[in-house]
Amino acid sequence: xxxxxxxxxWVVDAQGKQMHKSAGNGMEPSEIIRDxxxxxxRLWVASSDYTVDVxxxxxxxxxxxxxxxxxxxxxxxxxxxxxxxxxxxxMVDDDQLFEIDRxxxxxxxKLTATMRDAYEHYDFSRAYxxxxxxCVIDMSNFxxxxxxxxxxxxxxxxxARRAAQTTMYRILRGMTLLLAPVLSFxxxxxxxxxxxxxxxxxESVFLNQMPEKSxxxxxxxxxxxxxxxxxxxxxxxxxxxEKRNEKVIGKSxxxxxxxxxxxxxxxxxxxxxxxxxxxxxxVSSVTVTKTDAAENQYLITTAAGEKCERCWMxxxxxxxxxxxxxxxxxxxxxxxx
Numbered sequence: 001x002x003x004x005x006x007x008x009x010w011v012v013d014a015q016g017k018q019m020h021k022s023a024g025n026g027m028e029p030s031e032i033i034r035d036x037x038x039x040x041x042r043l044w045v046a047s048s049d050y051t052v053d054v055x056x057x058x059x060x061x062x063x064x065x066x067x068x069x070x071x072x073x074x075x076x077x078x079x080x081x082x083x084x085x086x087x088x089x090x091m092v093d094d095d096q097l098f099e100i101d102r103x104x105x106x107x108x109x110k111l112t113a114t115m116r117d118a119y120e121h122y123d124f125s126r127a128y129x130x131x132x133x134x135c136v137i138d139m140s141n142f143x144x145x146x147x148x149x150x151x152x153x154x155x156x157x158x159x160a161r162r163a164a165q166t167t168m169y170r171i172l173r174g175m176t177l178l179l180a181p182v183l184s185f186x187x188x189x190x191x192x193x194x195x196x197x198x199x200x201x202x203e204s205v206f207l208n209q210m211p212e213k214s215x216x217x218x219x220x221x222x223x224x225x226x227x228x229x230x231x232x233x234x235x236x237x238x239x240x241x242e243k244r245n246e247k248v249i250g251k252s253x254x255x256x257x258x259x260x261x262x263x264x265x266x267x268x269x270x271x272x273x274x275x276x277x278x279x280x281x282x283v284s285s286v287t288v289t290k291t292d293a294a295e296n297q298y299l300i301t302t303a304a305g306e307k308c309e310r311c312w313m314x315x316x317x318x319x320x321x322x323x324x325x326x327x328x329x330x331x332x333x334x335x336x337x
Contacts (some may be wrong), residue, residue, distance in 0.1 A: 071131065078171070081168060087197040096165050105171065112174060112213050113127070119181065147283070151164055189261065189321075235298065252281070256285040259277075261293075262294060284313045308328035315329070
């Protein structure tokens with residue numbers, strides 16, 4: 001059906017009206033390529049459900065262009081933050097990865113399994129939606145947002161920063177190979193700019209095999225913990241947005257969060273991971289208490305201490321280092337090194 005669409009212009013617009021270029025109401029592929037690029041046509045084909053009438057129109061291509069931009073920006077962020085990363089000498093071992101890195105790689109494992117199965121069954125729409133959700137929800141809205149502090153504020157060659165770069169490199173490599181059948185030009189462009197290991201054929205993305213799942217395994221306890229942390233972030237983000245609207249805080253780093261947890265098991269997990277929650281919630285401090293209420297309670301106040309001019313976190317350690325009086329203890333240590 002797509003051959004008919006591209007060669008003869010037979011499509012159905014958003015209102016269900018048949019379009020044909022001979023009738024003067026079709027959309028020429030050359031016009032779409034001129035306005036959006038060739039990959040948008042490929043993305044439209046992949047995202048369409050070919051079991052029903054295929055729809056096209058300016059609004060559909062506009063929406064696809066926005067989706068494409070979000071996926072491209074995910075790759076762009078990763079490329080920018082691994083520009084000084086050499087897989088041959090900077091990769092860290094699995095046991096040096098942070099837990100959130102392992103969470104991200106497990107999410108990439110799920111993406112790999114879903115997209116490979118979708119390709120094998122010619123279900124390109126499922127492959128597209130899996131990739132889009134991974135880029136926007138798992139990467140942009142969560143993982144990449146959380147690791148910015150590690151990437152920008154830790155020592156350039158530290159294990160913490162290299163672990164984040166290792167994770168992004170592995171994810172970007174797998175993601176690029178997975179999107180190549182659909183976004184061919186974009187995948188080739190990414191492949192040309194990203195660093196490569198010895199096993200890669202750098203001439204073209206299409207001279208490499210589809211990725212396999214990583215060897216990392218997430219057990220039930222790990223999955224339960226990160227499902228809880230992820231949900232806590234969603235809940236706290238709603239409260240932070242309310243406080244922004246009330247002008248109590250501006251950026252989330254101006255906030256101190258107290259979480260009163262109703263469930264005993266959840267309290268045990270969150271109370272043991274208070275410092276991790278500060279990173280995941282992107283706030284300056286977190287306190288976890290127990291409550292007898294039926295549901296979790298969240299209290300948002302302004303953070304104590306002064307703002308570190310380097311990491312922007314509020315800390316009572318700002319000013320303790322006389323050499324760097326405007327920095328918190330963590331940043332002063334990094335700068336001193």
